[in-house]
Amino acid sequence: MSERTKIKDIARVAGVSTATVSRALSDSSLVTERTREKVREAATRLNYRLNVRARNLRIQKSMAVLLVVRNMSNPFYLEIFKGVEEVARAAGFVLLMGNTEDDHDREVEYFDMLRDGQADGMILMTGNMPADHEIVRDASGMTPIVVALEAIENSNLAHVQIDNCAAAKQAVHHLADLGHKRIAHICGPLPEILSRLRLEGYRKAMAEAGLDIPANYEPVGNYSIQSGCECARALFDDVNPPTALFVANDEMAFGAIGELRRRGLRVPEDVSVVGFDDLFISQSYSPPLTTISQPRVEIGRTAMTMLLDIINARLSSPVVTEMQTSLIVRESTGAADQR
């Protein structure tokens, strides 16, 4: 490894100075076409490769962005990763993965990495921001962080998000339009803003449809398949079970449908189910799941594009971009039984 050729070697071979080599290789306009050629030729002949570490130290950048999620094995993130990766690599950035497992210390660690220059920017998909953390700011006073699909209030950070409340309303209205009167909501973990917004959308839609919400119609899960199962159990063990379910994410919807099947209830004949997220698998679930779709790849692209804008100082104030969702009607919802 110590025999890697460096610009010094090229300089010697090409008969110029290291400065000229550096300039020639980075297409500076301050060098003649002829010398540039000479340098280039020497570089390829010597099999030269730029030392990225040295350059990064010199230019004070890392050319890396940090993508931080709560739980790396959540399938929801997959297409977002892809969108981010696509834009990042096109811009010459590498992608550093961060996984917090909702652990505060780990969150701090990633903020530290950003502050320490191990990454030039961060896409944050945990709804948390270490409270007392010294906020990173670049030269133009912007913080190179984009919050995606979560909301950090009063943070003055750039966000890319969806209208959770409106999407939830749309889902519930779909069920009401099918004639359902007893519509329950399996809710996400409750202190969280996303869950709250979806719950709020559910309640608003129910009110608009003139429907009551019985006391037990809002069981709280934690977005896992297992918890969807448990919430459905509670709902259908009770008297006055619902005929339709709006579930705060697809995984809990899968759990709920599993529980229904075990009880001999058919979807959608006996119970209609709407999910939220449109996981890659939802379209080929049996039955194919009616759900709210978010343009995840596009969200990833947008977040990374915004981050690049901040990093390159093309943005002077934190932007909030709202992405469009859509209700995908498949086979897990049907008209209410007319009994």
Place this chain on the structure above:
Amino acid sequence: MSERTKIKDIARVAGVSTATVSRALSDSSLVTERTREKVREAATRLNYRLNVRARNLRIQKSMAVLLVVRNMSNPFYLEIFKGVEEVARAAGFVLLMGNTEDDHDREVEYFDMLRDGQADGMILMTGNMPADHEIVRDASGMTPIVVALEAIENSNLAHVQIDNCAAAKQAVHHLADLGHKRIAHICGPLPEILSRLRLEGYRKAMAEAGLDIPANYEPVGNYSIQSGCECARALFDDVNPPTALFVANDEMAFGAIGELRRRGLRVPEDVSVVGFDDLFISQSYSPPLTTISQPRVEIGRTAMTMLLDIINARLSSPVVTEMQTSLIVRESTGAADQR
């Protein structure tokens, strides 16, 4: 940013040299407890943070590992990511994501990153190795690459893998034991080694069970839901359709089951289906899918652990570790119809 304190500042404040500061902070034994304390105190007082870039340039490491997959949005990788991340971060390494999309140029790019020292090691989950690429070797002559769940023949690289052939045999024997005679195999893309091994397992098991394989019983897919659907269509459009399916991965199994449902065929009453992979969703599919489970988190951990062993020169020759798979019998398989 330029006002970040550096060891020089600490040195000045603590009244020692930069060398001593460096030693004190890295717990070198070459420094008195007293000076160490003095330095530490100055460091915290000045709010010192190590400049990782500078250190990495100096020590010629990047403390990063590259995790390269064919397709970042394949849900199969999720738990592997997690296992790798867990071990990597415990060892102080950051995780760099690579996505090749089966593009040769991109593969080369990641090999280049490794060679250029942008990463100290690589976990490779594409079955490919740029043919003419200069092979990276560290001081001890080892290549810091671990191939996970793929096989690169004649490469002399460390591998962590499963016995695809044996697992496939187990799946097919399960179906044969249930009394099925007409068992078809939906195969993965065929030049690939994994697909070949699973196909080989299928054929061996069929031979052992004394069963024939009709000409059209080995349709070839590409691991996508869509292709599972198409293969099932071909199989059941034909005369002499099978009563059981061994599918090379779960996604194609989902596609196949979807197609069966559209044709009014029930699983498992009319057709039994066995998948391969045990995706997170497979247990709560309807019906819950019988499939081959791989210990994915453990595979990730093992791969990363092996990589660390290579990087830290604790390994002197490429190791091949084989992980255990198991057949998980759920509700998508049942006894053959006795008609």
Place this chain on the structure above:
DNA sequence: TTGTACGCGTTATCAG
């Protein structure tokens, strides 16, 4: 347009 010389922030080597 080119060359000289320095700085980026550490760690390692060698004297003392």
Place this chain on the structure above:
DNA sequence: CTGATAACGCGTACAA
């Protein structure tokens, strides 16, 4: 045990 100083490899004022 500590200090001065040389790398690590590149980019860029500044001078020519």
